[in-house]
Structure formats: C-alpha cells, structure tokens
Amino acid sequence: MIHEREALGGSPARELALDCIEAGIEAADPERAIAESVSLDGDRLTVGERSYDLGAYEEVVVLGGGNAGGRMASAIEGVLGDRIDRGVVVTDAPEETEKIEVLPGDHPVPSERGVDSTRRMLDLANETREETLAIVLISGGGSALMPAPAEGISLSDLQEVTEALLASGAEIDEINAVRKHCSAFKGGGLARRAAPSTVVSLIVSDVIGNDLSTIASGPTAPDARTFEEAREILSRYGIDPPEAIAERLERGVNGEIEETPDAGDPVFDRVDNHVIADGFTALEAVRDLADERGYEPLILSTSVRGEAREAAKTHVAVAEEVRRTGHPIEPPAVICSGGETTVTIRGDGTGGPNQEFALSAAIELRGSEGIALASVDTDGIDGASDAAGAVVDGESVSDRETARAALAENDVYPYLEERDSLIETGATGTNVNDLRVLVITSPEANR
Ligand SMILES: Nc1ncnc2c1ncn2[C@@H]1O[C@H](COP(=O)(O)OP(=O)(O)OP(=O)(O)O)[C@@H](O)[C@H]1O
Ligand SMILES: O=C(O)[C@H](O)CO
Structure with a gap:
C-alpha cells in the first residue's frame, strides 16, 4: 500500500511503525468494514445488531456518497449481488460496479457535475416507496461531493460560502450547520425524501465523536x-x-421555510444509522498488530486535535516517558492515536498536518534512540500535498535550523522528501481521519 516502502524503513522501529499504519488503514477499508458488519443469509440481511427481512420489500435501492462511496458501492454489491435493484452513489473515487451507478462529484468545493449527480441520486430517492429498502452509503467528503442547492440558491453561492467557511477556521459541525440549511438533501433531507421507505445507512465516519x-x-x-x-x-x-x-436564512428564521427535521420527527421512524468504521477501527488494528509482535499497545485517544506541531511534542513526551521510566506502559511499546490536527497557515509552502506533526516530533527526537513515529491522514492525502504523511526517528533531523525554517514556512514536504521520510499511498478509498503510531523499543535492545 505504501509506495516505495523499502526507502522508508531501515530500523525495526520504523518498519513496525509502517506496518501499523498499513494495518490501520486496511482495517478501515470500507470493503472490509462492510464485509464485517453486513451479511445476507437467505432473505435475512443483518447489519450490526439489526436484521431486515428482504422478503418484506419489493425492491432494494442504494443511495448516498462520499469519498468512500465507490468502494462502499462495490462492497455492498459483493454482499447483496442481484438483490440490489438499482442505485446511484456520488464520489470522487469511482469503482467498477454492476447495479449501482457511481457518479462523479468534487471535493472540497462542490461542482456542477456534483450537482447533476446528486440530482440523479435524489430523483431515485423520490421514487422510493413504502415497499422499498433504501441502503444509504455515507462517508466523509459527502457534504462537498453531494451538493443539492436549496430553492433560490445557485451552485456559485454554495461554492462561495463553502470556500469562506473552509478558510474561516470554523469547526466541521459549524460548517455543516450552514451547509445543512442551504441544502435540499443534508440535515435529514434524504430521509425526508426517502420516507416512508425503510432506510438503512452504513456510515464510515471521519468526524471525531461520530x-x-x-x-x-x-x-x-x-x-x-x-x-x-x-x-x-x-x-x-x-x-x-x-x-x-x-x-x-432570514426566511428560515422567520418560519417561512421548513426547519430541518429533528430527533422527534416521524420521518426517522424507519431510519437506522449504523457507523461501520471510524478512527477507533484503525486504532484497534494497530493495537492488535503491536500485541502480536510482542509490543505493549496503548491507544492514547481517538480525538487528538489542535495545532499539529504542538500535539506532536506531547506525543513525543509520552514516548520518552515510556522509554525512560516505563510509565504508563513498559517498552517495547506501541502508542497510537487518532483524531484530526490542524495547521494554522503562516507561510506559503507544501505540506499538511501529519507532515508537520512528524517533522515537529523529529526535531524533538533529534539524536535520541529507540523511538520511531509515523503519522498519516488515512485518506492518503495530507493537507495541500500528494503525500499521506511521514515517518521519522531520532536521525531524521540533522540540521534543526533548516527543519524549523521549513515549519515556519509551512513547507515541510520538500524537507521530508529529501530525507526519504514521506509516506505516499495515493487515495486510499477510506477516511477515518489521522492515524499516528509511536514505536518505542526497550533501552536494553540498544545495548
Ligand atoms: N502547506 C501546508 N502545510 C501544512 N498544512 C497545510 C498546508 N496547506 C494546508 N494545510 C492544512 O491542511 C489542513 C486541511 O487538510 P486535510 O488533509 O485535513 O484536508 P480536508 O480535506 O480538510 O480533510 P479530510 O482529509 O478529512 O478530507 C488544514 O489544517 C490546513 O491548514
Ligand atoms: O463531508 C463532510 O462534511 C466532512 O467530511 C465530514 O464528514
């Protein structure tokens, strides 16, 4: 999965860090998540704890979209095969499918083709009936990939407000509060259209806390x-x-436009939302692999956030404690965390939060032994770059001043590239936020 991996390894700690990253991303693969949480036995469709009798429905349709829409569509076909009658899914990472039409959209700013594709998907949602089982595939990126401007709003209005929100530093729940109130689809809008069919949503979460x-x-x-x-x-x-x-918004505030449906709305009487993969899925896989290799695993948190270069220093401090004093766990150990760090842009370069996390950690680790760190965005695209993230250790930074200058310029990509530290995967087809792995060997191993 990691391109040209041989160039990135070099020590057992780095190798294990890279193995853990691969295991984490693989575990969060939508295909695997669907295979593990959805099964069909005769007419009985089981999703997690719930089951549905396909014999009670006249048709099965598939709707939805997001970055993982293509992989989810082909995976659900793999489980349901001919039991699917029709489907339309919108994504920027298409896959070969037989029954489900996979249509294009764009991310992070919505596009005209995304509007056309979403219209086709909503037309199908409108055609559903009480006798329809609608399987809805939902994943990160869906807000931009599936634009459905509400009446009176144009695509360029949506693009303008999306760009302004993305640049504003607003949190994702705030950005989406606005998008939901400009859309005919978001904020329960698809459930409204699909009612009174039975809706079963399969969700790959890229939101901290789900x-x-x-x-x-x-x-x-x-x-x-x-x-x-x-x-x-x-x-x-x-x-x-x-x-x-x-x-x-003004008309909505004045009660002239219907509010998005809330939890008490009967539109949700026949809707089940199932989260089938999230950041924890990746962390559990890292934990299991570490355990298998004889390393003590520690899942630090699924919700690390804040400025990437600062969060990195805390992670390094924990790893140093483990190595020096065996607290809170004994080395050899693997510490992993998820969530999503951010970068406040001050310079004008190439990089991303995971690359800055790694370089900041490498500056702290400089000259030390026995600790390696890998940090990636599980979607394979970290910030404004084509790398997923980076792997570093105590030898990665020889010239602290140049490294600091690269951070100051938000231009860490070239620095890491020159030192064979960039992790490149291409688009992975999933997105469960960031994944960081610290491998700490025991001090005796160096003697
Ligand atoms: N040159 C750069 N160096 C470092 N970070 C950058 C750079 N340019 C943009 N970023 C940061 O990248 C982050 C956004 O990238 P991210 O990979 O998280 O993409 P996204 O599309 O918002 O999220 P997702 O990956 O969940 O789809 C922001 O925090 C932004 O400040
Ligand atoms: O599409 C979106 O809104 C974000 O990726 C969060 O899911």
Whole structure:
C-alpha cells in the first residue's frame, strides 16, 4: 500500500511503525468494514445488531456518497449481488460496479457535475416507496461531493460560502450547520425524501465523536441545528454570505421555510444509522498488530486535535516517558492515536498536518534512540500535498535550523522528501481521519 516502502524503513522501529499504519488503514477499508458488519443469509440481511427481512420489500435501492462511496458501492454489491435493484452513489473515487451507478462529484468545493449527480441520486430517492429498502452509503467528503442547492440558491453561492467557511477556521459541525440549511438533501433531507421507505445507512465516519448529523452533513440523521444558528455561525466568523443565502436564512428564521427535521420527527421512524468504521477501527488494528509482535499497545485517544506541531511534542513526551521510566506502559511499546490536527497557515509552502506533526516530533527526537513515529491522514492525502504523511526517528533531523525554517514556512514536504521520510499511498478509498503510531523499543535492545 505504501509506495516505495523499502526507502522508508531501515530500523525495526520504523518498519513496525509502517506496518501499523498499513494495518490501520486496511482495517478501515470500507470493503472490509462492510464485509464485517453486513451479511445476507437467505432473505435475512443483518447489519450490526439489526436484521431486515428482504422478503418484506419489493425492491432494494442504494443511495448516498462520499469519498468512500465507490468502494462502499462495490462492497455492498459483493454482499447483496442481484438483490440490489438499482442505485446511484456520488464520489470522487469511482469503482467498477454492476447495479449501482457511481457518479462523479468534487471535493472540497462542490461542482456542477456534483450537482447533476446528486440530482440523479435524489430523483431515485423520490421514487422510493413504502415497499422499498433504501441502503444509504455515507462517508466523509459527502457534504462537498453531494451538493443539492436549496430553492433560490445557485451552485456559485454554495461554492462561495463553502470556500469562506473552509478558510474561516470554523469547526466541521459549524460548517455543516450552514451547509445543512442551504441544502435540499443534508440535515435529514434524504430521509425526508426517502420516507416512508425503510432506510438503512452504513456510515464510515471521519468526524471525531461520530456525530451522525455532522458526518457528510447527516443526510439521514436528525438535525438539532436551526436556521438561526446557521446565521449566527456565519456572523461569528465574519462571513458575509451571498444574497440568496442570507435571504434563505432570514426566511428560515422567520418560519417561512421548513426547519430541518429533528430527533422527534416521524420521518426517522424507519431510519437506522449504523457507523461501520471510524478512527477507533484503525486504532484497534494497530493495537492488535503491536500485541502480536510482542509490543505493549496503548491507544492514547481517538480525538487528538489542535495545532499539529504542538500535539506532536506531547506525543513525543509520552514516548520518552515510556522509554525512560516505563510509565504508563513498559517498552517495547506501541502508542497510537487518532483524531484530526490542524495547521494554522503562516507561510506559503507544501505540506499538511501529519507532515508537520512528524517533522515537529523529529526535531524533538533529534539524536535520541529507540523511538520511531509515523503519522498519516488515512485518506492518503495530507493537507495541500500528494503525500499521506511521514515517518521519522531520532536521525531524521540533522540540521534543526533548516527543519524549523521549513515549519515556519509551512513547507515541510520538500524537507521530508529529501530525507526519504514521506509516506505516499495515493487515495486510499477510506477516511477515518489521522492515524499516528509511536514505536518505542526497550533501552536494553540498544545495548
Ligand atoms: N502547506 C501546508 N502545510 C501544512 N498544512 C497545510 C498546508 N496547506 C494546508 N494545510 C492544512 O491542511 C489542513 C486541511 O487538510 P486535510 O488533509 O485535513 O484536508 P480536508 O480535506 O480538510 O480533510 P479530510 O482529509 O478529512 O478530507 C488544514 O489544517 C490546513 O491548514
Ligand atoms: O463531508 C463532510 O462534511 C466532512 O467530511 C465530514 O464528514
């Protein structure tokens, strides 16, 4: 999976860190997640703890989309085969499918073709009946890939407000509160269209804490957010939205437009949302591999966030403690964490949060022995670069000043590339946020 892996290894700690990264990404692969959580036995479709009698339905349709939409579509075909009657799924990573049409969309800013594809998907949702079982595939990136501008709003209005929100530093739940109130699809809109069919959503989560109404803007989830909050969020971040959006929010606040459906809405009576993979899925796989190799595993957290270069220092401090004093676990050990760190851009270079995390850690580790760290975005694309992340150890930084300058310029990619530290995977077809692995050997191993 990792391109030109031979160049990145070199020590047992680095090799294990890379193995752990591969195991984590593989475990979060939508195909594997669907194979593990969805099964068919005769007419009995089982999803997690729930089961559905296909004999009670006249048709099975597949809807939805997101970065993992292509892989999820081919995987659900693998389980249900001919039991699927039709389907439309929107993604930027298409796969070969037989029954389900996989249509294109764009990310992170929505596009015209995304609007066309989503319209086709919504047409199919509108055709569903009480006798339909609608399987909805939902994954990260869905908000941008599946634009459905509400009446009166144009694509360019949506693009403008999306770009402004992405650049504003707003949290994903805030960004999506606005998107949900500009859309005919998000914030439970798909559940509304598909009612009264039975809706079974399979969700690969890229949102810390798995808030269903935030993942891909919750097309089949209740929405507690309001038009008023959407307007307040825009004003909090100093965003002056296009006129059509301001007008829609105003009309919504005045009760002239129907609110997104909340948890009490009968539209959700026949909707089940199942999270089939998330950041924890990747961490569990790392834990198991570490254990298998004789390393003490520690899952630090699924929700590390904040400035990448700072979070890195805390991770290194924990690893140093493990190696020096055996607290909180005895080496040899593997510590892993998930979540999503960010970078406040001050310079003008190439890089991403996981690369900055790795370089900042490498500066701290400089000259030390026995600790290797790998950090990646599980979607394979870290920030503004074509790398997934990087692997480093105490030998990665020989010239601290150049490394610091690269961080100051937000230009760590070339620095890491020159030192054979970049992890490249290409688009992985999944997205469960960041994955970081620290491998700590025991001091005796160096003697
Ligand atoms: N040159 C750069 N160096 C470091 N970080 C950067 C650079 N350019 C952008 N970023 C950071 O990349 C982050 C966004 O990239 P990320 O890979 O998280 O993409 P995303 O599309 O927002 O999320 P996802 O990967 O979940 O789809 C932001 O924190 C941004 O500040
Ligand atoms: O599409 C989105 O809204 C984000 O990726 C969060 O799921």
